[in-house]
Amino acid sequence: MKNFVPLCQSFECFYTRNLYKRLRDVFNQPIASIAGPIVNVMEPVTDDYNWTFRFTGRNIPAINLGSYNYLGFAESNGPCAEAGIRSIEQYGITTCSTRHELGNQQYMITLEKMVADYLGVEDCITFGMGFATIALNIPAIMGKGDLILSDKLNHVSIILGSRLSGAHILRFNHNDMQDLEYQLRDAIVHGQPRRFRPWKRIVIIVEGIYSMEGSLCKLPEIVALKKKYKAYLYIDEAHSIGTIGSHGRGVVDYCNVDPKDIGIHMGTFTKSFGSAGGYIAGKKSLIDYIRVHSHSACYSSSMSAPIVYQIISALNIITGRDGTDNGQKRIQQLACNVHYFRRQLIDMGFVVYGNKDSAVVAVMLFLPIRIAAVNREMLKRGCAVVTVGFPATKINEPRIRFCLSASHTKEMLDHTFRAFDEVGYMTGLQCSKRKPLHRLVDLNPEDYLED
Template identity: 45%
Template sequence: MITIPYLTALTTYFSYGLLFAFGQFRDLFRKIFDWWSANNLQGYASICLGLEDFYVRRLYLRIQYCFGRLIASAPDAWFDVVERYSNDNNKTLKRATNITRCLNLGSYNYLGTTVLHTDLEECVAKFVGKSAAVVFGMGYVTNSTILPVLIGKGGLIISDSLNHNSIVKGAQGSGATIRVFSHNTPPHLEEVLREQIAEGQPRTHRPWKKIIVVVEGIYRMEGELCKLPEITAICKKYKAYIYLDEAHSIGAVGKTGRGVCELLGVDPADVDVMMGTFTKSFGSCGGYIAGSKELIQYLKYTCPAHLYANINLTTSCSTDYICHRSYS
């Protein structure tokens, strides 16, 4: 845990407070001016209240140039940035004649995966003990878009009652039947599995096309470790797949930071789908799915989060950390 110096925290809050105060004073004078001037919209309510766009008007406009950069080339690893200037406090930006060659650290590019992403995926797979991996630009999206690809109508998802909202939304969007077992209670999981296998699909009572049990490595609000050895044994017994979310456990537990499998002595081969994020222990952004080569190839061809979205290049800063832990 990183401790922020009191002086840094206080000066930061003071700066925000100062900007807010000056913005409020300027809004007050604007209201007085508008009241004094003629109003051609008598009887109409204001489309936008003062505080609704306060951040944009008084804070963001002053730094918008930092985020809205104009480029004059393809959004590749390197691109040409057009310099701009403003004569009205950044309300409008005018194009200058200078063009600067810059490194792209975060831009949409649908033309393919970079070498850095491939290196990161290989490092992730080796780190968690799987054959292959695929990385995504956001951890929440990783869960919410992967589950609908893995399972659909005629399938059964058995989810821990305290699973993260991203898992819940992914399960709901899959079209599969959803059943919940008591939080971190293997006996109840076995009871639900046995009952559902015996009953089969609703109405038709046909066998389930697929059964996936979804758990987390460490439950974020409770700080509680998943009883993975017992759950793994039950899933093996009933031929159910295991989906393990390690957003809060990967990099944090285990002798070398490889998560709950390492900590609890579970063979990664016994976990079919291993999900994790870079936003916690790795101090970066994005998420990943690790599994068999066949699974990862299938996900790359079918998952919308991979096909229709970009992968932020800042995710690759996790590579050094993961590779260091993998090879040391």
Template identity: 35%
Template sequence: MTKSSFASQLKEKLIQKGLEQRLQNIHDASPRVAEAGRQDDIPEAFTRFDRQPGYQQVHLMREGAERFGVTSPFFHVHEGTAGAHSSIAGRPVINFGSYNYLGLSGHPAVNAAAQAAISQYGSSVSASRIVAGERPLHRQLEEALADFYGVDDALTLVSGHATNVTCIGHLLGPRDLIVHDEYAHNSIVQGALLSGARRLSFPHNDLAALDTLLRQQRRQAERVLIVVEGMYSMDGDFPDLPRLIALKKQHQVWLMVDEAHSFGVMGARGRGIAEHFHVDPHEVDIWMGTLSKTLASCGGYIAGEQALIDNLRYLAPGFLYSVGLAPPLAAAALAALNILQQEPERVSTLQERGRYFLEAARQLQMDTGLSCGYAITPLIVGSSLQAVRLSAALLEQGVHVQPILYPAVPEKQARLRFFLNVEHTPEELHYSLNTLKTHIS
């Protein structure tokens, strides 16, 4: 290690140590409510947004960025459709920052379907579906999703995040237990908190630990729900679904799989993790997914047996008290699903691109973490400061990739997260990796 590289690493360690200490100071300095006292004893901080710990953390990050001359890598404005390629600040870029895995957002047939839906139904259904917001497109999409999965029925909601929150929050209660992978998405955790159920996590993809946990805890709850993801968006890996199904049967619990990133990506025809492992989709109690990635729209869905869907359709607050999915969004998702079924070669090409990228990165001795080489591969670079600087340097050379920073991941695991698209060419993947390599060396 050279003297300059050692000094750089030492500086970054000191920066991070100072950041962690200042964040802890913010938390420790947060005023507490007095046990008793007059109304004028209420601290001013309780009525000011700029005194909240959350804002203080944002302010601290901005201050640090300015101090070290780092421009924010967030909220880049894309001037057009963001697929394998995009335009930022008037410059064309190779885009690795979007979930448009199969290139269907912006597809002419998808655009035409959305435009036709607006012409016929308007831009909004203007009410909850149960009272006055149902349109033919809603049931057409839900029936198509259920058929695609091979289950009884499906229900679509206006937000992927809200789908997890309202489904988990509605189905479970204080006498129940929710067990999830430690890398579970925020929406899963928020749904568990809303339910009031006891919540426990197990080490990432460690199903032996899950088995031990269930042996210890199953008898202490009425209903138990295991929640995992079909593909984890931070790492690009996935769980052993057959083993999970065996555990759910053994311990008599429910199994929920969030397919936000595996739908359209895994399996020979893009039917997700069940197709990848050749398992009967009925073996999973709750299938969840989003419409905003492979399906080129916005929203979420739940698929499963009829009793589950009827329960959610009539009683889940996030569906019952929310406006229905906008007609152009339903139409776009339905058109994208049709293309997925008509053109399965999109899936195989995406998988080829994913394998190529993973192998090429490893040949360049880059740390690809747990990635299995599908549509998501992280390149772990170390510190958050290094990740931000590399992201900025790549953008200058026409490559857009977002950094994932502490505290979203451990500081030494800060990374650049590459989302692959079926329309990325091998030459573009090669150029992007070699450009990154020149800045790391």
């Protein structure tokens, strides 16, 4: 059990007793529609202070500001949905087998080749679950005698996978290149604890876009340190693939870094591609090794046909293989919405975290008591949002996490501004207001898009 990461330590149970129970309606909102720009949130009612719920039968239509549908491919109609329906007619729902037995369909080989070509690497392997792609594959490539240097804000799946691997783990301060270089140099000089032997491998693990902060990793500087100290680099592009870069290829594309300088590319299909699963890409020798030694590859069921064809169809649109520029339009529209949304929130006086190009927009709440108030009041005004608290963040750093999509229109964003302006004033979130709101919403998202 020491290898697993507890959600709450024993001394932290006061949070689950005194706060989480009162927020169950906030953290467990069921929806009854596709995760498009508008969702229908089922209205729950409790008679025993959130111990149990019953539903009124009423659905609340709300602007979806909480899902990772960055490019708007989570649709019930259109080319992606049609491709998924056709695949069910030809292949069925599942193969009921692992890929090592009878589950290696041709469409999976096609998907892996397409992803490898898209990323500019030699080979790729795909998995049916994004969390397992990280948590079960780090132990396949790392082990005793290896050193993992992990950013302090890395996702829990990276933390879990690192612990399961048995490798020694050191954490460096978030995006602090001086701290990273110090730990690299110290690890090379002193070697393994007590034995003082050289480390077999040193692997730096970072995320492209950090899901709770909206910040980008300093990839060019990390690559320079990796080359200088002969380390390896593992990058998790779950939130960056498809969302940034001129071709939507993530932070590697955004920073103009050679894909071959990244030892291990990892990403998920659950966000920009509107599907499920994940991938690991890199050199062919590495991918062949993972195919044989990864528990996720050996024991999990193969991906179903509609899931794969959703990804293939989305990739064809993003890369322009469908003969249209729809993919580039989606990437451009997402960039317009992100710049417009961030600039407006800052001008309205909110404390906003993250990079200006990140589709994850974190607005600080600071007090845990505001989690419920902001979430419920926004839903009353037709905005479905995600509020995040401990243990996903520090207990004094709760936040509302807006996730923007290319499918959001200007009217939807303007409605969100008006609602959040009211809720922010009500809960005391606005530190200053530089411009009146009525002047801001007269602008267009394109006015904020920089060259």
